[in-house]
Every structure is written in C-alpha cells, then in structure tokens.
Amino acid sequence: MSDTLTIKDNRTGKDYEIDIVDGNISAKDLRQIKINQGDFGMMSYDPGFMNTANCTSRITDLHGSEGILRYRGYPIEQLAEKSTFLDVVYLLFNGDLPNRQESSDWEERLTHHTMIHEKTKSFLKGFNYDAHPMGVFISTVAALSTFYPDARNVDDPDVRLLQACRLIGKTPTIASYAYRNSRGLPFIYPDNDLSYTGNFLNMMYRMVEPRYQAHPVLERALDILFILHADHEQNCSTSAMRNIASSKADPFVSVAGAAAALYGPSHGGANEAVLNMLKEIGTKDKVADYMNRCKDGELRLMGFGHRVYKNYDPRARIVKKVAEEVFEVTGRNPLIDVAMELERIALEDDYFVSRKLYPNVDFYSGLIYEAMGFPMEAFTVLFAIPRTAGWLAQWMEQMEDPEFRIARPRQNYQGPGERHVPDDYKS
Ligand code: ACO
Numbered sequence: 103m104s105d106t107l108t109i110k111d112n113r114t115g116k117d118y119e120i121d122i123v124d125g126n127i128s129a130k131d132l133r134q135i136k137i138n139q140g141d142f143g144m145m146s147y148d149p150g151f152m153n154t155a156n157c158t159s160r161i162t163d164l165h166g167s168e169g170i171l172r173y174r175g176y177p178i179e180q181l182a183e184k185s186t187f188l189d190v191v192y193l194l195f196n197g198d199l200p201n202r203q204e205s206s207d208w209e210e211r212l213t214h215h216t217m218i219h220e221k222t223k224s225f226l227k228g229f230n231y232d233a234h235p236m237g238v239f240i241s242t243v244a245a246l247s248t249f250y251p252d253a254r255n256v257d258d259p260d261v262r263l264l265q266a267c268r269l270i271g272k273t274p275t276i277a278s279y280a281y282r283n284s285r286g287l288p289f290i291y292p293d294n295d296l297s298y299t300g301n302f303l304n305m306m307y308r309m310v311e312p313r314y315q316a317h318p319v320l321e322r323a324l325d326i327l328f329i330l331h332a333d334h335e336q337n338c339s340t341s342a343m344r345n346i347a348s349s350k351a352d353p354f355v356s357v358a359g360a361a362a363a364l365y366g367p368s369h370g371g372a373n374e375a376v377l378n379m380l381k382e383i384g385t386k387d388k389v390a391d392y393m394n395r396c397k398d399g400e401l402r403l404m405g406f407g408h409r410v411y412k413n414y415d416p417r418a419r420i421v422k423k424v425a426e427e428v429f430e431v432t433g434r435n436p437l438i439d440v441a442m443e444l445e446r447i448a449l450e451d452d453y454f455v456s457r458k459l460y461p462n463v464d465f466y467s468g469l470i471y472e473a474m475g476f477p478m479e480a481f482t483v484l485f486a487i488p489r490t491a492g493w494l495a496q497w498m499e500q501m502e503d504p505e506f507r508i509a510r511p512r513q514n515y516q517g518p519g520e521r522h523v524p525d526d527y528k529s
Contacts, residue, residue, distance in 0.1 A: 277487055357490055
C-alpha cells in the first residue's frame with residue numbers, strides 16, 4: 103500500500119499522485135493540477151475552514167464525535183479533578199505537568215507579574231463607567247505592548263516566555279480593575295500570598311476588610327472553570343492569534359486581537375448571550391415556545407452546538423457538576439431550571455438530535471458566574487483570562503515551527519475583469 107492519493111483531472115485526462123502525510127494531503131500539491139501551462143493551478147476552497155488544517159500542533163487533542171478533549175494527552179476530566187489552573191498553564195507551555203518544586207517555582211514566577219504599570223490606571227479611568235468589559239480588556243492588553251518594547255523581539259524564546267508570564271500574571275488584574283472602574287470602586291493591588299483565582303476574587307470583591315478570603319469552594323470552582331477554558335486547539339480566537347502573530351507582531355497586540363475574536367456571540371461571547379436568553383425566557387413553561395422559534399430559524403439556542411463537537415461537550419458535563427457545588431454555597435440560581443428544561447427538550451427533539459446540537463461549555467458557565475456575583479458583561483472576560491494561556495502556548499509553538507509562514511489565504515475571485523474608469527463617471 104502506498105501513502106499517496108491518485109487524482110484524475112477529467113478536464114485533461116491527466117492523473118496526479120499526491121503524497122499523504124499524517125492522513126492529510128498538502129493543499130499546495132494541488133497546484134500542479136492545471137489545464138494548461140498558463141493556469142495558476144488548483145486550490146482547495148474552504149470558507150470557514152471546515153476541513154483545513156492550518157498547522158501541526160502537539161498541544162490539544164480533540165475528538166469531536168466522541169466528546170474527547172485532552173491537553174498534552176491528559177483527559178480534561180482528570181485535569182479538572184486533580185490539577186490547578188497554573189499547573190495546566192505549565193503543562194500547555196512545557197508539554198508536561200510540573201513536579202512539586204517546579205509547580206511552586208512556576209507559581210512564584212507568575213505572581214511576580216501580577217502588578218500593572220501605574221499609568222494603566224489613568225488609561226482605564228478614561229473609559230465610560232458603562233464601557234463593555236471586553237472592550238476595556240482588549241484595549242488594555244493591547245496597551246501593555248507600549249510598556250514592554252522588548253516584547254517585539256519575538257524570535258528570542260526567553261523573551262517569548264517572559265511576555266507569556268507577564269500576560270498570565272496581568273490579565274486578572276486588568277479584568278478586576280476594569281470591573282472596579284465601572285463601579286467607581288478603588289483598585290485593589292494583587293496579593294501574591296493568595297492563589298491565582300483567590301487573588302483574582304480578592305481584587306474583584308475586597309471592600310474595607312483588611313484581608314479578603316474567597317470561599318474555598320468558589321475559589322476552586324473558578325480554578326476548574328479556568329482549566330476547562332485554557333485551550334481548545336484551532337478555534338476562531340486561537341486562529342486569530344496565530345494569524346496576527348504570523349506577521350511577528352508582539353504577543354500583547356496578538357492576544358488583544360485573539361480576545362477580540364473571542365468577544366463575538368458565536369464564540370466566547372456566547373456565555374453572556376446564554377444568560378440574556380435564559381432571562382428572556384424567564385420560566386420553565388416558556389421554554390417550549392422559545393425552542394420552536396429556534397427550530398423555525400428565527401433564533402439560535404445560545405450555548406448549543408459546536409463546530410467540532412458532534413457529541414456532548416465534555417467541558418459542559420464538568421461545568422454542570424461544578425454549578426451544583428457552587429449553588430450549595432451561593433444558593434440556587436433559579437435560571438438553572440430553565441437551562442435544564444432547555445437541555446432536556448433539546449436532547450429529545452429531532453431538530454437538535456439530527457443536527458447533533460448539544461450543550462457547549464458556555465451553556466452552564468454563565469449561571470455559575472452570576473451566582474458568584476460577576477456582572478453578565480464580564481463573563482467573556484472570565485473566558486479570556488484562562489484562554490490567554492492557550493493563545494500563548496499556541497503562539498510559542500508556532501514561533502518554533504519549522505513550517506512557520508505568514509498567514510495569507512488565497513481567494514476565489516469572481517468579480518469583474520479589467521474595465522476602465524469613464525472620464526465622466528460622476529456626471
Ligand atoms: N440553535 C439552533 N440551530 C442551530 C444552532 C443553535 N445554537 N447551532 C447550529 N444550528 C443549526 C443551523 O441552523 C444549521 O441548520 P441547517 O443545517 O438546517 O441549516 C445546523 O445546525 C448547522 O449549523 P452551522 O451554523 O452550519 O454550524 P457551525 O459549525 O458553522 O456553527 C456554532 C457552530 C457557531 C457554534 C453554532 O452552533 C452556534 O451559533 N451556536 C450558538 C452560539 C454558541 O453557543 N457559541 C459558542 C460555541 S463554543 C465556543 O466558542 C466556546
């Protein structure tokens with residue numbers, strides 16, 4: 103058996119033999135298929151990248167039809183149960199989990215980067231009180247680029263790692279400052295004796311008490327949510343990160359661009375959209391009517407469906423369990439009943455079953471965030487903080503890839519051929 107694909111071009115009657123590597127063919131190999139010497143050659147056409155691999159990666163393994171997600175080979179369920187977010191960041195960056203010493207050195211290294219330049223505060227104060235937190239987050243992350251000109255040296259691996267640590271350390275500080283600014287509250291400096299999520303909750307919620315101590319169940323719940331959101335291979339925002347970074351832009355502006363891609367309601371903005379939807383439905387008895395509008399194509403059921411998962415999203419299963427643990431502490435969010443009724447009907451309804459539409463990670467996460475006191479507009483920022491780890495891991499991998507190229511897709515041009523501008527075109 104040979105690892106090749108034979109293609110017959112019926113326009114010319116010619117046969118072509120194309121190599122198969124790792125089960126794929128190279129789109130570039132199609133260029134040899136021409137109708138004549140002047141022909142540019144054949145391209146593959148794939149709007150939305152439904153079936154195009156853009157890179158070789160060794161970070162996240164996703165089997166959508168089986169509902170499997172693994173970081174560096176470790177199942178997401180085991181990481182959520184036994185690991186911490188910072189250890190998962192180490193895993194994504196370095197390829198394996200840290201031992202005890204490596205884990206504490208890593209935590210110390212990252213907490214050295216939690217402060218942000220004092221000037222950032224005046225920058226943040228320039229936003230309106232009702233500015234959307236994602237707009238504030240994206241702009242502030244991009245602004246960090248101006249404080250760290252060394253970040254432009256993206257070809258140096260030590261420089262890359264330093265910027266990655268800065269970003270992991272600073273994103274919770276930026277998110278909490280944005281929140282406090284919107285509420286007119288004073289900024290709270292990071293407390294490096296606290297855990298990553300404990301410190302974040304401290305910066306969000308501390309008032310006049312000398313020391314804020316988050317409830318351990320909530321601190322751990324947020325850490326698990328961060329683990330679940332840390333990476334998800336070549337999704338819309340990660341592809342945006344790779345696209346921007348392929349021009350060798352610095353990682354601060356690249357992460358800002360990736361976060362902008364995350365903001366949309368079809369991607370990370372779905373967690374906010376789900377809560378809006380659940381509030382609009384309001385009570386269980388209105389669910390069936392709402393679902394009919396989704397089936398008629400008038401609406402989309404937010405938090406349902408996924409480009410890659412054609413089975414239950416394994417993260418959604420974990421989030422649902424975490425929600426119950428959080429509600430034990432915060433009290434039950436009544437909208438969970440509406441969400442569960444939506445899920446129950448969808449899993450039985452032929453429209454959703456035949457299209458393989460299952461709850462995704464965003465379906466239940468907003469209910470937890472709301473129970474923990476986060477404002478709805480901040481939900482996507484809570485996704486962006488952990489996903490920064492994935493964007494950076496993918497970026498560092500990309501920068502070392504021997505096949506590194508600037509991203510520059512082709513197009514299928516079907517517009518007019520050459521024509522001339524009439525002298526009197528304005529008359
Ligand atoms: N509600 C109702 N119908 C849906 C939904 C939904 N949420 N999602 C897909 N469909 C239907 C489509 O109408 C289409 O039906 P048709 O074949 O009759 O035309 C079919 O299912 C396939 O849908 P596509 O849009 O082609 O699927 P695609 O892979 O392009 O989209 C996406 C995936 C964007 C996630 C989509 O499912 C969606 O809009 N979901 C709601 C938003 C959401 O929750 N996004 C978060 C995704 S997870 C994440 O990014 C972290």
